[in-house]
Amino acid sequence: MxxxxxxxxxxxxxxxxxxxxxxxxxxxxxxRASSNSLNEGRYRGPKPRRxxxxxxxxxxxxxxxxxxxxxxxVSMLAVLFNRTVSGIAPVADASxxxxxxxxxxxxxxxxxxxxGLVWLSIRPKSISVVNPQGVECQLxxxxxxxSVVSELLWVWDSLSAVTCCRSLVVVYDCTCILQIGVAAESxxxxxxxxxxxxxxxxxxxxxxxxKSGAQSYLANLSLYPGRSEMPFLPxxxxxxxxxxxxxxxxAIIGGDMIRGFTTLDQAWITFIGEKLDATxxxxxxxxxxxxxxxx
Numbered sequence: 252m253x254x255x256x257x258x259x260x261x262x263x264x265x266x267x268x269x270x271x272x273x274x275x276x277x278x279x280x281x282x283r284a285s286s287n288s289l290n291e292g293r294y295r296g297p298k299p300r301r302x303x304x305x306x307x308x309x310x311x312x313x314x315x316x317x318x319x320x321x322x323x324x325v326s327m328l329a330v331l332f333n334r335t336v337s338g339i340a341p342v343a344d345a346s347x348x349x350x351x352x353x354x355x356x357x358x359x360x361x362x363x364x365x366x367g368l369v370w371l372s373i374r375p376k377s378i379s380v381v382n383p384q385g386v387e388c389q390l391x392x393x394x395x396x397x398s399v400v401s402e403l404l405w406v407w408d409s410l411s412a413v414t415c416c417r418s419l420v421v422v423y424d425c426t427c428i429l430q431i432g433v434a435a436e437s438x439x440x441x442x443x444x445x446x447x448x449x450x451x452x453x454x455x456x457x458x459x460x461x462k463s464g465a466q467s468y469l470a471n472l473s474l475y476p477g478r479s480e481m482p483f484l485p486x487x488x489x490x491x492x493x494x495x496x497x498x499x500x501x502a503i504i505g506g507d508m509i510r511g512f513t514t515l516d517q518a519w520i521t522f523i524g525e526k527l528d529a530t531x532x533x534x535x536x537x538x539x540x541x542x543x544x545x546x
Contacts, residue, residue: 317370319366320364320367323360330357378510413519414520421502427445427446432505433505434485445483456477472489488507489507489508495524
């Protein structure tokens with residue numbers, strides 16, 4: 252058959268079979284898989300090797316740290332026992348090769364003991380979750396439309412559910428439009444400390460973030476003197492992310508764990524900041540146009 256004949260010939264379409272209506276069941280159905288089927292479909296490739304030495308070291312940290320002390324002590328006792336048994340004079344003689352070897356061995360033994368003492372004294376600080384000290388609050392600017400409010404609440408729900416975020420403050424156009432989560436307690440009992448947006452905008456942290464236009468991550472807030480510019484956060488806030496919202500605002504995200512925000516969290520927060528900036532910028536433009544029409 253020629254190509255032209257194939258192109259001009261009508262195509263026979265088969266009728267679509269109707270889907271079978273299966274009876275709905277209220278109970279869950281379970282499927283039992285036999286061991287033979289599991290063995291047939293299991294992974295047959297190379298298995299990852301397990302490092303037994305690393306596992307043993309991690310499980311016996313105290314023993315490993317004190318091991319140089321034991322080695323140095325045993326070496327020192329062995330040198331003294333050797334000199335006692337061999338009948339060498341206890342006074343070191345520089346002309347004797349045995350004395351020089353013993354002095355070198357004693358120096359290495361003392362070095363091992365000192366290294367073990369250093370290992371025992373220096374330990375990594377355990378990082379744990381810290382409960383923020385403050386009061387729960389949810390302060391939203393009443394001038395915002397419902398669409399902006401819903402997006403702000405979505406941002407808070409997402410951050411608090413996925414990351415270590417426990418406090419969120421959004422300042423836009425020199426106005427605090429959102430303060431939610433745990434806030435520092437004011438002098439009045441059970442009242443959250445309000446955010447002074449004008450003072451925050453004049454601070455060095457805000458100015459540096461606005462100048463760079465990039466996210467700033469304070470992984471251990473207690474090491475930064477600029478934490479005094481954020482008195483509205485709980486006093487024991489462990490980490491803070493300063494996310495710029497364009498060139499008109501900033502989102503301050505407080506966490507409950509040192510270095511609790513991962514690299515993926517930081518990248519995700521950057522995208523959230525861009526989306527929030529677009530929403531707030533659109534609202535600000537619409538609000539400005541509405542004011543101009545009234546005038």
